[in-house]
Amino acid sequence: MAAAASCVVDFGVERVTLAEIARRAGVSRPTVYRRWPDTRSVLAALLTGHITTALSDVPARGKTREALVQRVVAVADRLRDDDLVMAVLRSELALVYIAQRLGSSQQMLIDALAADLRAAQHGGGVRAGDPRQLAAMVLLITQSTIQSGQIVRPILNDDALAAELAYSLNGYLS
Template sequence: MRWSGEEAVLDAAKASLLAVGVRRTTLTGVARRAGVSRMTLYRRWPDLRSLVGDVMTREWTMMVTAATDLMPPDRSDADLDDLVDRIIATVEAFQTNPVYLRIIKTDPELLLPYLTERRGATQQMIVDLLTGQLGAAARHGTVRAVDPAALAVMVLLVVQSFVLSARALAGPVPAATLAAELRRLLRGYLTPDTADTPAAPPASAARPLQDAAP
């Protein structure tokens, strides 16, 4: 259950993180910014890591939700181009998000457990969201008809790597070019294989045998 003052504390923690970084942020300082007592804060967050984790979860969730809301009202989750557009929009939002950029610059080790040890709350939300969307698209024939959860995990692995490493590995390649290549990669991966679509019989095979030319 959410505590009524939780948003104010998360706002204060975010402001401190952006101003001085994670290492110089303290629960005492956050309590002062939020206008609550330290004991009130400690009852909800036993340490700074748990508080910063909730800041990240809120921030990432808002970005994913905002990208999902980009879907035109007259289109459905079955449209592959819309799905890819939303994935790209989420990637671009991460790459420009001030909280993400601050963490990557000053405390990237905070993200390591979610890359090597466990699935975080936002990662789980993304997998669940993609699984539903990809499943709907597969039923409409616009995405490969395989386990949608497997597709969702693979898409997350690809875009997560892109978000974390594109800036470091891009070199002279423009960001717009990389985004275009990511779009091509995702569409190529998700588009149904030609072999999955029953081929029409050749014209000659469609005619009765007795009608074929001698």
């Protein structure tokens, strides 16, 4: 994974090859092919790893709507600051996960959010509704903020963007 990450940073997502990943990892191409069928699979695993780490590094601080929103915003901030995640989101590969299908990291985030939303609903802090549907919408709102935050940076600095994301999510979930 470290070899793949260094390739993304050095070349960009579109120019990463399995041959270069193998060379940097000090293994043969067949060794890489035994684990991943293609470069896209390696990149998807790399992205999932970074997203999973961001989620686990930001623990839930309660079962309230406010705690859930704080966690989502904190994870979004971490992902916006992750050069590798942002390189992948700015690539053509991201279009697959934005417009065509949910990736495994998105499914994992929806599952985690749905569990947190269900708990917050039991406490009365989150409105009624199917937790998976609410989680999918929270994912869309947050994903859009992560992807597009840079274009509004002259208007919304990082702190303002985080505050507005929190306001949006609190309003949606109330």
